[in-house]
Amino acid sequence: MNKLSVWLGLLFFIFILLIETMLFFFLYQGIISERIQSETGNLLARGTTHRNVLEKNFHESTIEHVALMETEAATDVVITDENYKVIQSSNKITEGMQELINNSKTISYTHHGILLEDRWKTEKYLATVSPIVVNKKIVGFVYMFLETVPIRNMIHQLTNQFLLIGVISIFITLITIFLLSKFIVSPLLEMKRVTEQLSKGNHEIKLNTKRDDELGDLARSIQLLSDNLHRLKKDRNEFLSSISHELKTPLTYLKGYADIARRPNITNEQRDEYLSIIKEEAENVVVLVNNLFELAKMDENQFTINKQPVRLKDLLEKIRQKFQPAFHEEKIDLKIICPPNISVSVDAVRFSQVISNLLDNALKHSPANTTVTVEVKQNKTGTTITISDEGEGIPEEDLPNIWDRLYRVEKSRSRSTGGSGIGLAIVKKIVESHGGEISIKSIVNKGTTFTIHLKDGGAI
Ligand SMILES: Nc1ncnc2c1ncn2[C@@H]1O[C@H](COP(=O)(O)OP(=O)(O)OP(=O)(O)O)[C@@H](O)[C@H]1O
Ligand SMILES: [Mg+2]
Numbered sequence: 001m002n003k004l005s006v007w008l009g010l011l012f013f014i015f016i017l018l019i020e021t022m023l024f025f026f027l028y029q030g031i032i033s034e035r036i037q038s039e040t041g042n043l044l045a046r047g048t049t050h051r052n053v054l055e056k057n058f059h060e061s062t063i064e065h066v067a068l069m070e071t072e073a074a075t076d077v078v079i080t081d082e083n084y085k086v087i088q089s090s091n092k093i094t095e096g097m098q099e100l101i102n103n104s105k106t107i108s109y110t111h112h113g114i115l116l117e118d119r120w121k122t123e124k125y126l127a128t129v130s131p132i133v134v135n136k137k138i139v140g141f142v143y144m145f146l147e148t149v150p151i152r153n154m155i156h157q158l159t160n161q162f163l164l165i166g167v168i169s170i171f172i173t174l175i176t177i178f179l180l181s182k183f184i185v186s187p188l189l190e191m192k193r194v195t196e197q198l199s200k201g202n203h204e205i206k207l208n209t210k211r212d213d214e215l216g217d218l219a220r221s222i223q224l225l226s227d228n229l230h231r232l233k234k235d236r237n238e239f240l241s242s243i244s245h246e247l248k249t250p251l252t253y254l255k256g257y258a259d260i261a262r263r264p265n266i267t268n269e270q271r272d273e274y275l276s277i278i279k280e281e282a283e284n285v286v287v288l289v290n291n292l293f294e295l296a297k298m299d300e301n302q303f304t305i306n307k308q309p310v311r312l313k314d315l316l317e318k319i320r321q322k323f324q325p326a327f328h329e330e331k332i333d334l335k336i337i338c339p340p341n342i343s344v345s346v347d348a349v350r351f352s353q354v355i356s357n358l359l360d361n362a363l364k365h366s367p368a369n370t371t372v373t374v375e376v377k378q379n380k381t382g383t384t385i386t387i388s389d390e391g392e393g394i395p396e397e398d399l400p401n402i403w404d405r406l407y408r409v410e411k412s413r414s415r416s417t418g419g420s421g422i423g424l425a426i427v428k429k430i431v432e433s434h435g436g437e438i439s440i441k442s443i444v445n446k447g448t449t450f451t452i453h454l455k456d457g458g459a460i
Contacts, residue, residue, distance in 0.1 A: 004181075004185050004188065005181035005182070005184075005185040008177075008180075008184065008185065009177045009178065009181045012173075012177045012180070012181075013173065013174070013177055016173045016177075017170070017173070020166070020169055020170070020173070024162060024165075024166055027162075028158070028159075028162050031158065032155055032158070035151070035154070035155070036118065036120055036151070039120075039126060039146060039151060040115055040118055040126055040128070043075060043126055043127075043128050043144045043146050044113050044115065044128040044130070044144070046075060046077075046144055047077070047129070047130045047143070047144035048112070048130050050069075050077060050079075050130075050142045050144075051113065051130040051132050051142045053066060054066060054079070054132045054140070054142065055133060055134060058132060058139055058140065063079050063087055063088045064088060066079065066088075066142075067079065067089060067090045068090070069090075070091075071090045071091065073090075074146065074147070074150070075144055075145060075146045076089065076090050076091045076097070076144070076145040076146075077089065077142060077144055077145075078090075078093060078097060078142075078143040078145070079132075079140060079141070079142055079143070080101065080140055080141045080143065081139070081140045082137075082138050082139055082140055082141075084101055084102070084104070084141065086101075087140065094124075096123075096124040097125065097127075097143070097145055100116055100117055100125060100127045100143070100145070101143060103116070104116055104143075107129075109129070109131045109138070111130075111131060111133060112130075113128055113130030113131070114128065114129060115127075115128050116128055116129050116143075120151050120152065121148075123148060124147065124149075125145045125146060125147060125148060126145070126146045126148055126151075127143060127144065127145050127146075128143070128144045129142070129143050129144075130142045184215070187208065187211070187219065188215070190208070191218060191219060191222055194207055194222060198222075198226050203226055203227075203230040203233075205222075205223070205226050206223075207219040207222060209223055239405065239406065242406040243292070243406065246288065246420055246421075247288075250281045250282075250284055250285050250288075251285070253277070253278075253281045254278055254281050254282060254285075257274045257275075257277050257278045257281075258274075258278060260274050261274040261275055261278070287420075288422070291420065291422045291423075291426060292422065294426065295422065295425060295429065298426070298429040298430075298433070299429075303433075305347045305350060305430075305433050305434060306347045306349075307345045307346060307347055307434070308345065308346075308347070308348065309343050309344070309345050310343060310344055310345070310346050310351070311340075311341075311342070311343050312338055312342045312343065312344055312376050312383070312385070313338045313339070313342065313376075315351065315355075316336050316338055316355065316376070317336070318352070319352055319355050319356055319359065320334060320336055322356070323356070323359050323360075323363070326363060327363060327372070330363060330366070330368060331369055332363060332366050332368065332369075332370055333370070333371040333372070334359070334371075334372050334374075335371055335372070336373075336374045336375075337373065337374070337375040338374070338376040339376065339378070342376055342383060344383050344454050344456060345456050346434055346454070347430075347434070350430045350433075350434075351430070351434070353426065353427075353430060354427045354430050354431060355374070355385075355387070357423040357426060357427050358387040358427060358450050359372065359374070360419075360423065361419075361424070361448075362387060362388075362389035362391065362448070364419065365389065365392050365448070366389045366390060366392070366447075367391065367392075370389065370390035370391065370447075371389075371390060372387070372388070372389045372390075373386070373387070373388050373389075374386070374387050375388075381453075381455070382436075382453055382454050382456060383453070383454045383456070384451060384452070384453050384454075385451070385452045385454075386449055386450065386451050386452075387450045387452075388447060388448065388449035388450075389447050389448055389449075390446070390447040391447055391448060392444065392445060393442045393443050393444040393445055393446055393447055393448055394409055394440070394442040394444070394448060395409065395444055396442075399440060399442060402424055402440060403424050403425055403428045404421075404425065405421065405422050405425040406420065406421045406422060406425075407421045407424075407425075408420075408421040431452055434454060435454075435455055435456075436452060436453055436454040436455065437452070437453045438450060438451065438452050438453075439451050439453075
């Protein structure tokens, strides 16, 4: 047996036993005292009735009549005169009866009658006495007796029944506790087993998550944890394999060009050209590694966002200045539509990085003689910035993965569009860490629109 179930069971058992014992005790005592009270009350009432009859007519025939009435009853009546001398009795007077009559001589009476003996456990009779008063003078006494043996038998029977019910209820309690602790403890043990499996790296776990209580909640949480862990592991492996693939290409270039540059029979110009390619590729690797490092920091929440009110128009103009030559070269028009008075609370450096990454993508994926538009709008819900191009677009099946790091639609790494697939992952992280949202809409050969929504923002 495991410890929790033992503790639970023991505690339950003690509590229930205590409650049951208390209940049984009070019930038992209640029934007995009620029974005895009713017997003695009846006895007294019967005695009083006889007495009333005799008070009205204290003659021999009435006395005989009263005695006769009691012969068939379980009770006995004894009628004495005022000196306690027996006149008539319904049955033979036993020693016990006589003793009680003798003992009653010293008692002071009330007309109502009194209880002479109520010790049903030890004495032979329950007894009452009622004085017969005629003309304000006591002329005799009516004694009533009830044997205690039947009462004792009845109570003995009752005790036996109580004991039987007690044993049965303890038995039922034990079964209930056993089932209950199994019901509570066995799912816990199952979860313990599963989490141990999890820590050993086995993710193929199945828990009963259908229960609609706290244990069901716990099971669902563990299942979710396991699924997430599994996904994380898969993501990490995929990420590591794509990163090694990503590094392999520039490193192959580097090695190849370094080999050629070392050849003795090439001209100085050729060597310079190869060396500058090596430099360019090395710079690409540095950028990739820096970006990955930055993303790792974002994942760990180690980077800080320094929010300050920024006039969007100024920020976008600065970015336009940076991008204008490149757009001009590709013969792509860059249009910025932004009301001059819109201000948002953002980290200017990080937010410029977002817009720059999106413009860089638009530039790389748009043909000549098209337009890239950055438009800022503000309404009650916040500020919306859209960056749309009329370029090649993204196939629908790629859209869900577009935010994954190292994900590129064009898998081959061409030198013209040659990004590493990290830009959008960074963009999403930055926007989200500003409390904003970013979404994408794209139609192949029609164009792509990125929409950033910031909750805050206001006119200056
Ligand atoms: N405006 C766009 N039009 C068409 N395709 C796009 C556009 N923006 C992104 N993409 C696709 O999404 C992929 C991922 O973009 P992301 O910015 O993350 O990486 P990248 O531009 O390839 O590399 P990096 O930004 O790290 O230099 C791109 O490779 C490209 O296929
Ligand atoms: Mg990019």
